[in-house]
Amino acid sequence: xxxxxxxxxxxxxxxxxxxxxxxxxxxxxxKETSFSVWAPTAEEVELMLFDSGSEGSAYQSITLARQENGxxxxxxxxxxxxxxxxxxxxxxxxxxxxxxxxFAKAVGVNGQRAAILDMxxxxxxxxSSDVKPSLTxxxxxxxxxxxxxxxxxxxxxGIKHRGKYLAMTEHGTHNVEGEATGIDHIKELxxxxxxxxxxxxxxxxxxxxxHANKYNWGYDPVNYNVPEGSYxxxxxxxxxxxxEFKQMVQSFHKSGLRVxxxxxxxxxxxxxxxxxxxxxxxxxxxNKKTGKPANGSGCGNETASERAMVRKFMVESVSYxxxxxxxxxxxxxxxxxxxxxxxxxxxKALDEIDPTIVMYGEGWAAEAPQLPEKKLAMxxxxxxxxxxxxxxxxxxxxxxxxxxxxxxGAFLAGISGEEESVKFGIVGGIDFPGIKYDSVNYSKHPWxxxxxxxxxxxxxxxxxxxxxxxxxxxxxxxxxxxxxxDKLAQTxxxxxxxxxxxxxxxxxxxxxQNVHNSFxxxxxxxxxxxxxxxxxxxxxxxxxxxxxxxxxxxxxxxGDASLIRKHLHFMKTAYPCLVAFTLSxxxxxxxxxxxIVALNGAKSDARITIDEGWWHVIAHWGIIDPYGNKKTAGxxxxxxxxxxxxxxx
Numbered sequence: 001x002x003x004x005x006x007x008x009x010x011x012x013x014x015x016x017x018x019x020x021x022x023x024x025x026x027x028x029x030x031k032e033t034s035f036s037v038w039a040p041t042a043e044e045v046e047l048m049l050f051d052s053g054s055e056g057s058a059y060q061s062i063t064l065a066r067q068e069n070g071x072x073x074x075x076x077x078x079x080x081x082x083x084x085x086x087x088x089x090x091x092x093x094x095x096x097x098x099x100x101x102x103f104a105k106a107v108g109v110n111g112q113r114a115a116i117l118d119m120x121x122x123x124x125x126x127x128s129s130d131v132k133p134s135l136t137x138x139x140x141x142x143x144x145x146x147x148x149x150x151x152x153x154x155x156x157x158g159i160k161h162r163g164k165y166l167a168m169t170e171h172g173t174h175n176v177e178g179e180a181t182g183i184d185h186i187k188e189l190x191x192x193x194x195x196x197x198x199x200x201x202x203x204x205x206x207x208x209x210x211h212a213n214k215y216n217w218g219y220d221p222v223n224y225n226v227p228e229g230s231y232x233x234x235x236x237x238x239x240x241x242x243x244e245f246k247q248m249v250q251s252f253h254k255s256g257l258r259v260x261x262x263x264x265x266x267x268x269x270x271x272x273x274x275x276x277x278x279x280x281x282x283x284x285x286x287n288k289k290t291g292k293p294a295n296g297s298g299c300g301n302e303t304a305s306e307r308a309m310v311r312k313f314m315v316e317s318v319s320y321x322x323x324x325x326x327x328x329x330x331x332x333x334x335x336x337x338x339x340x341x342x343x344x345x346x347x348k349a350l351d352e353i354d355p356t357i358v359m360y361g362e363g364w365a366a367e368a369p370q371l372p373e374k375k376l377a378m379x380x381x382x383x384x385x386x387x388x389x390x391x392x393x394x395x396x397x398x399x400x401x402x403x404x405x406x407x408x409g410a411f412l413a414g415i416s417g418e419e420e421s422v423k424f425g426i427v428g429g430i431d432f433p434g435i436k437y438d439s440v441n442y443s444k445h446p447w448x449x450x451x452x453x454x455x456x457x458x459x460x461x462x463x464x465x466x467x468x469x470x471x472x473x474x475x476x477x478x479x480x481x482x483x484x485x486d487k488l489a490q491t492x493x494x495x496x497x498x499x500x501x502x503x504x505x506x507x508x509x510x511x512x513q514n515v516h517n518s519f520x521x522x523x524x525x526x527x528x529x530x531x532x533x534x535x536x537x538x539x540x541x542x543x544x545x546x547x548x549x550x551x552x553x554x555x556x557x558x559g560d561a562s563l564i565r566k567h568l569h570f571m572k573t574a575y576p577c578l579v580a581f582t583l584s585x586x587x588x589x590x591x592x593x594x595x596i597v598a599l600n601g602a603k604s605d606a607r608i609t610i611d612e613g614w615w616h617v618i619a620h621w622g623i624i625d626p627y628g629n630k631k632t633a634g635x636x637x638x639x640x641x642x643x644x645x646x647x648x649x
Contacts, residue, residue, distance in 0.1 A: 018308040019069035040070030044090040053108015084113040099278040106238040111201040111223045115238035122242040138452035139559035144191040146504035156530035165244040169251040175530040190547035193258040201226040203269035207235035217519040220269040260329035266337040267297035286370040296337045298366030305342040335361030336378040360389030389453040395425025409473040411601040416576035428497035429454040430561040454498035458489045491644040494546040507543035508532040545624035555587035577601035592648035600639040618646040
């Protein structure tokens with residue numbers, strides 16, 4: 001791709017020099033602070049120092065020196081801790097304006113200026129001895145997706161720091177009935193990982209006016225390597241957001257919960273005025289052949305991960321969060337925009353830090369990206385990226401209906417034709433004999449090398465939450481019917497060999513009042529009502545039972561494709577909307593000799609024939625007992641309409 005800026009004779013972006021050293025734009029010491037910014041096409045670069053993170057003019061300006069690696073460097077004497085800085089780059093004889101640089105690690109309010117501080121001073125007490133919960137293999141994970149405001153902002157939460165990082169450090173919080181809320185609830189539910197919706201510095205919330213009660217999911221990155229200020233108790237103080245974020249991670253870890261971070265490297269809040277375009281014009285973004293910005297993200301721009309410095313930025317950014325903030329996993333938004341090689345490099349870097357750090361993402365894009373599909377981290381190519389997973393829209397839409405039509409049902413609505421897609425999800429998207437792949441809804445071939453490459457889910461922040469979706473596609477169904485279908489949906493998720501994933505509040509029959517895309521809806525739409533925990537105690541108990549069942553029975557989380565092919569067998573059935581399978585021969589060292597799972601989406605009862613003898617009942621008639629205290633005789637057994645049956649012996 002041609003470049004307009006040829007100050008150093010660069011003919012294309014590929015000619016830009018890339019430093020071999022790690023990106024480090026500010027290095028503080030009490031005697032002096034060193035600065036560096038990558039701006040290979042610049043004619044001059046000025047560093048400006050400020051007393052305030054948002055107000056006033058620079059009290060000092062320092063001209064930086066060009067280096068052969070494309071960076072500009074300089075030093076400022078004295079103890080500058082607590083001061084702020086910006087870079088200003090001159091290109092084509094024009095100063096482009098102040099920016100905190102590409103890789104700011106601390107910022108003032110709204111991320112307009114970078115901050116000078118000693119990162120060690122932001123560590124909470126005990127941070128150096130923080131221990132992440134153990135993880136034997138990714139298939140042991142149960143992921144709980146949560147938004148910082150949703151989980152705690154409602155008054156029914158009983159939480160003091162509502163909508164803040166510190167909300168997840170509060171223990172003993174409860175609703176008016178005395179039932180656990182917040183982090184105690186998450187731990188009680190039984191999941192072992194939380195996935196935080198965007199918590200890097202994003203642009204849609206004015207951190208100077210938090211009383212305005214503005215809401216956003218946060219998929220609009222400004223500074224990728226700094227926590228979002230609106231979730232801190234004081235966004236104007238750079239060290240506060242960092243320390244409180246670390247306190248939150250520390251609290252999750254102490255509660256046995258791993259922390260997965262939702263990262264959005266595929267686009268920025270905007271191109272014009274962004275730190276990246278102001279510093280190195282055009283480099284970080286792809287263009288269409290017309291010269292207009294590409295829009296694979298559907299948000300106005302698309303980053304160019306295949307370019308050497310963008311790739312380096314992504315690898316080092318993810319590594320930084322893993323090391324500085326002890327993050328245990330990363331979910332990549334619209335991962336299909338990124339190239340395969342970049343994702344491999346990120347996986348390699350994380351393996352060197354801690355191979356138990358998980359990586360997964362959305363294996364698609366909003367629009368076709370400006371790279372050939374064979375080079376992109378799309379779902380169909382995920383077998384080329386071992387150790388990286390993707391969400392399975394096959395299972396999701398087979399169960400509840402297509403993303404494109406809220407009113408159209410599928411398996412849960414008793415509509416036949418999705419049985420093979422459900423089976424695809426049950427085995428974790430791997431190559432499995434007997435599945436009719438030409439009948440699978442979206443993928444006509446298996447794409448996972450291992451089942452942990454599939455994220456098994458039926459709802460997330462995108463689209464309606466599960467209860468709203470079921471009510472919309474089945475408007476005549478009674479509340480009890482909707483609840484039973486909700487149970488059936490999650491039974492399919494938790495008996496899948498993929499990594500099970502649930503959206504926070506689904507266990508409480510959460511509603512977002514039928515809002516399809518609540519990214520900027522108010523708290524009244526998005527907040528979790530903790531009174532629902534009492535009102536829908538039966539549903540909560542079922543979710544909790546499913547999670548415990550999966551923990552007690554390793555057969556549901558084999559984590560190995562060859563073991564699944566050996567131990568999992570689909571049963572032949574004579575009923576539409578019925579998927580039944582066995583897990584046999586002490587699969588994955590399960591104490592159970594055999595487990596039977598039958599999922600009946602039809603509106604009438606079905607029957608299956610099983611071996612004679614006594615079987616322990618885990619789930620039947622919408623009731624779950626993970627320990628299987630009750631028994632039933634073998635032979636012909638009933639699978640109730642729109643319900644699940646789980647037995648073991």
